[in-house]
Amino acid sequence: xxxxxLLGDEAVxxxxxxxxLSAAYGYPGTPSTxxxxxxxxEGERRGRSGGPSLVASWCANEKTAYEAALGASxxxxxxxxxxxxxxxxxxxxxxxxxxLLDIKGGLVLAVADDPTMHSSQDEQDSRFYADxxxxxxxxxxxxxxxxxxxxxxxxxxxxxxxxxxxxxxTRLAHARASVEVGDARPxxxxxxxxxRPGWSLLPGYARKRYELLCAKQSEMERRSESSPFNxxxxxxxxxxxxxxxxxxxxxEENLEDFAAxxxxxxxxxxxxxxxxxxxGFYPAPEKAIRELCSGAGQVIxxxxxxxxxxKKLRGVLExxxxxxxxxxxxxxxxxxxxxxxxxxxxxxxxxxxxxPSPFPLPGRPxxxxxxxxxxxxxxxxxxxxxxxxxxxxxxxxxxxxxxxxALPPFSVPETLVCMGASISMAGGAADAGIEYAIGxxxxxxxxxxxxxxxxxxxxxxxxxxVVILDNSIVAMTGCQxxxxxxxxxxxxxxxxxxxxxxxxxxxxxxMKLAENVEAIRRELEYRGPSxxxxxxxxxxxxxxxxxxxxxxxxxxxxxxxASAGKGRDGAAGCGANSEGGRA
Amino acid sequence: xxYDIILAGVGGQGVLSLAAIIAKASMIxxxxxRQSEVHGMAQRxxxxxxxxxxxxxxxxxxxxxxxxxxxxxxxxxxxxxxxxPYLKPEGIVVSATEPLVNIPDYPELEKVLGAxxxxxxxxxxxxxxxxxxxxxxxxxxxxLAGAASLMLPVKLASIERGIDELFGAKDPxxxxxxxxxxxxxxxxxxxxxxxxxxxxx
Numbered sequence: 001x002x003x004x005x006l007l008g009d010e011a012v013x014x015x016x017x018x019x020x021l022s023a024a025y026g027y028p029g030t031p032s033t034x035x036x037x038x039x040x041x042e043g044e045r046r047g048r049s050g051g052p053s054l055v056a057s058w059c060a061n062e063k064t065a066y067e068a069a070l071g072a073s074x075x076x077x078x079x080x081x082x083x084x085x086x087x088x089x090x091x092x093x094x095x096x097x098x099x100l101l102d103i104k105g106g107l108v109l110a111v112a113d114d115p116t117m118h119s120s121q122d123e124q125d126s127r128f129y130a131d132x133x134x135x136x137x138x139x140x141x142x143x144x145x146x147x148x149x150x151x152x153x154x155x156x157x158x159x160x161x162x163x164x165x166x167x168x169x170t171r172l173a174h175a176r177a178s179v180e181v182g183d184a185r186p187x188x189x190x191x192x193x194x195x196r197p198g199w200s201l202l203p204g205y206a207r208k209r210y211e212l213l214c215a216k217q218s219e220m221e222r223r224s225e226s227s228p229f230n231x232x233x234x235x236x237x238x239x240x241x242x243x244x245x246x247x248x249x250x251x252e253e254n255l256e257d258f259a260a261x262x263x264x265x266x267x268x269x270x271x272x273x274x275x276x277x278x279x280g281f282y283p284a285p286e287k288a289i290r291e292l293c294s295g296a297g298q299v300i301x302x303x304x305x306x307x308x309x310x311k312k313l314r315g316v317l318e319x320x321x322x323x324x325x326x327x328x329x330x331x332x333x334x335x336x337x338x339x340x341x342x343x344x345x346x347x348x349x350x351x352x353x354x355x356p357s358p359f360p361l362p363g364r365p366x367x368x369x370x371x372x373x374x375x376x377x378x379x380x381x382x383x384x385x386x387x388x389x390x391x392x393x394x395x396x397x398x399x400x401x402x403x404x405x406a407l408p409p410f411s412v413p414e415t416l417v418c419m420g421a422s423i424s425m426a427g428g429a430a431d432a433g434i435e436y437a438i439g440x441x442x443x444x445x446x447x448x449x450x451x452x453x454x455x456x457x458x459x460x461x462x463x464x465x466v467v468i469l470d471n472s473i474v475a476m477t478g479c480q481x482x483x484x485x486x487x488x489x490x491x492x493x494x495x496x497x498x499x500x501x502x503x504x505x506x507x508x509x510x511m512k513l514a515e516n517v518e519a520i521r522r523e524l525e526y527r528g529p530s531x532x533x534x535x536x537x538x539x540x541x542x543x544x545x546x547x548x549x550x551x552x553x554x555x556x557x558x559x560x561x562a563s564a565g566k567g568r569d570g571a572a573g574c575g576a577n578s579e580g581g582r583a
Numbered sequence: 584x585x586y587d588i589i590l591a592g593v594g595g596q597g598v599l600s601l602a603a604i605i606a607k608a609s610m611i612x613x614x615x616x617r618q619s620e621v622h623g624m625a626q627r628x629x630x631x632x633x634x635x636x637x638x639x640x641x642x643x644x645x646x647x648x649x650x651x652x653x654x655x656x657x658x659x660x661x662x663x664x665x666x667x668p669y670l671k672p673e674g675i676v677v678s679a680t681e682p683l684v685n686i687p688d689y690p691e692l693e694k695v696l697g698a699x700x701x702x703x704x705x706x707x708x709x710x711x712x713x714x715x716x717x718x719x720x721x722x723x724x725x726x727l728a729g730a731a732s733l734m735l736p737v738k739l740a741s742i743e744r745g746i747d748e749l750f751g752a753k754d755p756x757x758x759x760x761x762x763x764x765x766x767x768x769x770x771x772x773x774x775x776x777x778x779x780x781x782x783x784x
Contacts, residue, residue, distance in 0.1 A: 005606070005607075005610065005616075007620075030622055031622060033622070034622075118621065119622070171619055171645050171646060172645070174619060174620045174621070174622055175617055175618060175619040175620065175634075175645035176606065176616070176617070176618040176619075176620070177616065177617050177618070177642075177645075178610065178615070178616065246644065246645075249643045249644035249645070250643075250644050250646075252643040252644070253643045253644045253648065338646050338648070339644060339646055339647075339648035339649075339651070340648055340649045343648065350649065350650065351648060351649060351650030351651060351671075352650050352671075352672050353649055353650035353667070353668045353669070353670060353671070353672065354650075354667050354668075354670035354671065354672050354674055354702070355667065356667050356668055357664040357665070357667055357698060358698050358701075359690065359694065359698070361661065361664055361665055361690075362661075362686055362688040362689065362690070363630075363686075364593065364628075364629050364630040364661075364662070364685070364686055365629050366594065366627035366628055366629035367627060367628045367629065367685070368627070368628075369595075369627070369628060370685075401627065404627060476627075478622070
């Protein structure tokens with residue numbers, strides 16, 4: 001046993017490692033990114049100093065990541081796939097289908113939801129996806145549980161032969177606490193599934209597989225009833241409480257005060273703490289819920305995310321027990337929970353605070369870094385379109401740091417929807433009659449899901465101008481390497497069929513503003529698809545690269561001066577480098 | 584004992600390492616710690632907030648409730664005012680004096696500092712001056728940690744050990760400057776710092 005201080009994300013990663021993980025795939029997305037970062041670090045460490053082989057790699061997008069995970073599971077290995085909630089929309093096709101497969105090596109999908117949209121486009125709650133796909137979902141509420149549930153999820157996946165979802169939310173993913181960890185289990189041996197019909201979803205096979213998945217539901221429910229992650233505690237029944245996820249923590253934060261007010265109201269001797277069920281294993285334990293609510297005056301549902309449990313409880317018909325929660329406004333329907341909103345829902349008065357600022361404070365929204373190449377690209381686009389009637393121009397941007405260009409001082413993009421949408425939306429706008437349709441997309445987002453939009457544009461010979469902001473890195477999520485290196489981009493774009501004379505590489509800098517404006521104007525006037533690659537390294541990536549180079553140079557000079565007999569170490573180091581983290 | 588801290592600043596100022604040092608020191612002291620951070624888009628030059636909870640018993644949640652913070656510890660004066668609703672009525676504000684002006688409507692600095700001084704218990708720290716004196720302009724957050732350490736329920740020795748454990752191996756020079764900044768800051772504020780609650784020090 002050992003105590004470590006870990007982010008919720010890191011606790012998931014370590015739990016997976018201790019469960020005998022062989023492979024990990026994902027696409028960076030806040031708040032899930034640090035799961036893979038931890039695993040990639042561990043993979044590199046093992047590459048240098050030995051240990052069971054671990055493949056941990058970012059993928060082009062969540063769908064390819066999930067499919068790679070399926071391949072590893074088919075081969076008998078335990079595998080985790082990580083993404084943020086909206087990433088699961090991209091991976092939904094393999095995810096939902098995989099519920100029908102005969103999962104061999106444990107497959108865990110760790111998905112991090114972002115209520116309040118700290119760094120996201122929506123608040124979707126992944127528990128609906130697990131329910132929809134009819135697979136179990138585990139939801140930790142502490143770093144310790146994140147570790148334990150990751151371990152448990154792999155066993156569950158193999159025992160039921162289904163993928164298992166591990167659902168996190170922002171505040172757990174990005175908070176640190178001490179975690180007590182156990183011993184590591186060995187990895188699974190290589191041994192592929194012999195069950196071809198279990199892995200081939202031809203309609204005839206798929207119908208049988210679906211029948212089997214339906215039959216597995218009662219086993220999932222049985223396990224849910226006895227799961228230690230679903231804790232039923234007895235108590236007063238005038239109000240009973242169902243909590244889930246971080247809602248359970250904020251409830252406990254206020255429990256002492258809540259019990260005191262109940263005691264004052266109800267009278268009676270002894271503890272007046274309400275009877276309560278905390279749900280951490282889905283499908284939710286229906287028997288336990290019925291037992292909790294039988295004879296209850298009312299039930300309050302406190303869950304992080306959308307009102308998933310509450311909706312199930314309410315159904316359509318009239319209830320014998322009043323159900324309170326997000327759907328009747330007791331708790332806010334939007335945004336993440338916090339100790340204050342839960343406190344108010346329990347009818348407790350707000351705590352006294354220091355007086356607020358004596359004068360109104362200006363906001364400080366996030367912004368592009370000083371000197372960011374995206375700023376120079378937006379300036380060029382802004383000036384390039386300045387001569388046109390705005391009604392004839394449509395500027396569609398995409399997901400990444402450069403989304404911040406929608407805010408002052410640039411205020412350039414008119415639309416921001418989802419990964420890859422910029423290019424396809426520009427295409428639709430051009431089809432609708434917009435003369436100057438522009439799609440602005442980052443290099444990583446382009447590989448994620450901009451490629452297919454460009455294929456459409458070429459196939460229909462749409463008059464769209466795509467600006468790929470090539471800063472060589474996935475900047476927003478902490479500078480992961482773009483899936484293919486910068487020099488490959490031009491060939492990829494030309495390979496899709498954009499005419500070489502309409503693939504223009506420019507340097508995104510202030511010095512080159514006038515000629516960049518000129519280049520963009522020229523391509524805007526071209527009545528077919530063109531691509532401008534605006535290239536300059538992200539400043540943060542530059543800083544990190546210099547730091548790393550300095551560190552490596554120091555290490556190299558140290559090992560060179562140490563002795564000449566350490567060739568094996570050096571060779572291992574080189575091998576790890578040439579892989580570039582993308583096996 | 585529970586001690587809740589709101590750490591504030593602007594993305595890129597080093598709020599997270601400041602939180603990490605105090606968290607580390609608390610754990611060296613054998614206390615329970617929960618530390619909530621902000622990553623991703625929210626930290627790109629915008630307002631940054633970290634919740635740090637320290638206690639001698641298990642802590643239920645990662646977030647400090649409104650009116651629950653014993654201290655606001657801010658790398659930037661305007662940002663210290665943003666989170667006052669988190670502060671207990673008798674809570675302490677410790678803030679660096681130097682503003683980070685990356686917005687067009689930043690209020691007059693004297694007005695901001697005046698509001699902090701007017702708090703019942705507050706301490707303004709010339710953190711960048713102290714950092715320079717300590718030999719590393721990057722040690723601004725450590726100058727702040729030094730001033731806060733006069734009131735925090737963690738031992739100075741634990742903070743110093745935390746610095747060594749977190750940065751010592753990677754960058755011994757930075758670790759030395761950090762320790763120096765803490766020492767200078769403590770000396771500069773030993774008499775002006777508000778008394779910690781219940782005389783704890």
